[in-house]
Amino acid sequence: MLPVYASSPQEKMHRHAFSNGHSAFPSLAGPGTFHIQPHKFQPRAQSARRRRRQLLIRLGLAVAGAFIFSLFIFPSLRAIFVPIFSLGIFSSTGLSAADSQIETVRYYDLNHVQGSARGWEREERILLCAPLRDAAPHLPMFFSHLRNLTYPHGLIDLGFLVGDSKDNTLELLTQLSEDLQADQDPNMHFGEVSIMEKDFGQKVNQDVESRHGFAAQAGRRKSMAQARNWLLSAALRPTHSWVYWRDVDVETAPFTILEDLMRHNKDIIVPNVWRPLPDWLGGEQPYDLNSWQESETALALAETLDEDAVIVEGYAEYATWRPHLAYLRDPYGDPDMEMEIDGVGGVSILAKARVFRAGVHFPAFSFEKHAETEGFGKMAKRMKFSVVGLPHYTIWHLYEPSVDDIRHMEEMEQERKAKEEEERRRQEMLARIRDQFDNPAQQWDEDKSRIRDMAKKGRNKEGGNSGGGGGPVEM
């Protein structure tokens, strides 16, 4: 293959001279002067150029190949080079591969989560809240209630706050929730389960007596309110339409309770809460006395109390004469009957999330002389939300015997024991009497029969004699 320029070597000379890196011999003397052109007949220059270029290309290819190979071997390198390679097409957002999976911006329209009467049809999410302290014994029962709920589980997010627990509440709760989310049946799975761990360092005991003693009430209610507020503020999301508060120690409740309460389409609604009792206590009893209608007496009483005082229901110290939801129950009444109330009990509250979004919470201070759930009702009323109770729709709280009850039961037990003891003693006495004194009855019976026999024989003898004289049969 002859180079094309061979046909016109004259014109090409200088260029090739330059291109191989040597400068042409300077023509200082001007035209006509003799000078040497060292590369005049050396086409070698071309092949050298090609060879060098080829070498460069090979080197370049080798480097590129090695680089791509290294990319395949070390995936971590990719992230660094991806934006360079993709020439801004893939990296138009500037996100590396891992980053593009992270979403940081969220947009919510709160008008879509106002809550309606038929939330399960509109896929409205419910936040189910339960504050827990030393609640391990009740958890298995609580989770069985959760499994039984008929509201679509995927629309229910669970929020728990575990604080100041001395038993294994946290471990058990974790275990049970994980079991729940790992259930074979996908219909059992709930939405997000959040477990907040927060120790407030409360000193109030959670046992029945200290829980219900009058003196401890105000302080206890305030710390309960604090726990509720912490739980709510950490768990409430812009996606929630409803919030349901439920105590873990509810023993019996309808599976459809969420739908039943929701159907009324009220801002805040509570059922009636009773508890079963042993027969000797009357069989059943109103439990939650915190759902009530305000009375003139109570308002007047509130006026007389100082700023930090908290009125608590069900204690002789504060006679409020309020109509309580609990006492209005008729077992055969219409379960859908509604009653306007001012204070609410916290065993089972269904509220629209917008109530909480508007700022209503469980006052951990004395709000209009009330705290916690009663203060919650008061505050909701203040903000013109509807607060309603269902007197004839009843759920049943677990019966935990109070100290009085336990004492009473102990007394009854002792009484029973005393009775048994007495019975036993009587039996013993009888046995001893039997042992010590011979029972003559048998002897008498024997004697009697013997005498009777003797008497019979005697009579027979007599008869035999006379008969023998009168009947000479042997002839």
Place this chain on the structure above:
Amino acid sequence: MPSPRALRRTNPITIALAALLTVGFLFFIFSSASDPAPPPPPTTKERLGSKDAASNPLSPPSLPFRKTSVLKQDGTQAPPPVVHYQMTNLTASADPVGNRETVLILTPMTRFYQGYWDNLLKLSYPHELISLGFITPKTREGNAATAALQEQINKVQSGSKGKRFASVTILRQDTEIPLQSQDEAERHKMENQKMRRAAMSKARNSLLFTTLGPTTSWVLWLDADIVETPASLIQDLAAHDKPVIVPNCFQRYYNDEKKAMDVRPYDFNSWIDSQTAQILAAKMDNDDILLEGYRELPTYRTLMAYMADSNQDLHAEVQLDGVGGTALLVKADVHRDGAMFPPFSFYHLIETEGFAKMASRLGWKSWGLPNYFVYHFNE
């Protein structure tokens, strides 16, 4: 230069480039198919700290989340996880950067001000520790504000990593009383004040209680019309380690008398209570509120706005009974305990002033920095 035809035809550079591109394309095809960011193993137990990305969109809005949904081994969608939040160890201390404490900046917004956004981006607090929350009304003005806001957010959240915020939440909500105009004169008419501030309280509460996450340490309330603050605002306020702390809100304006730019007090809601105000309040109806800065109702409260003295110590503190909300740093625990912005007359106070009162009922005191300034937009 006419290069040789033969050479052109066999130019190895072309081949090399083609090969390179082929490999490149293959690389992208395979990398995108086989290498999405490695999905986390499907576990049901998680423990989320303040900087982690949550695994599903049900997570608290103060955290970012992963878009890919977690699949189980059999390919079905895994149920949302059981997430633990350790709130006992959550701190809100004088050294928030050192302790890696997260700040939630909340802004109720009716209008978008570029000055506000630029100032927000200038904050020197590490952006990866900041979550933003906005609430805008569903009005024409609100829609415009939202659109402008979203545009800016997209720019920042897809920009350089150091500038990006941990998460951004935009909420939309109907205001109960649609105000036709946000003009200053209209806005400040006294009759309108109670209604306006009640609606504002509800917007603030909605924003607060839905975005406050279990990992948030501080909440900074920053109004949409605050256009100038020191870049170290969060660090400076937090350094005082107070449950509620408020800087002095001023406004720059053109002083016609001096023929020069000047500053004047703007926010009068930060004050120390007075005997007069107490007596006034005692005589009021239960639902009436006592407002500051109106001639009809002289309260003789000590206003922080007039305590400013730029020659004095920048970090002088003063205890307050009412606070303004234009810029307000609150420890998240105060809100968690229940301190919110009452949309009703609470001790004859409403919104941010009522908030200070409620916080004090819960045992949290409010403080002000009279010589530390932030500046309000001038219309």
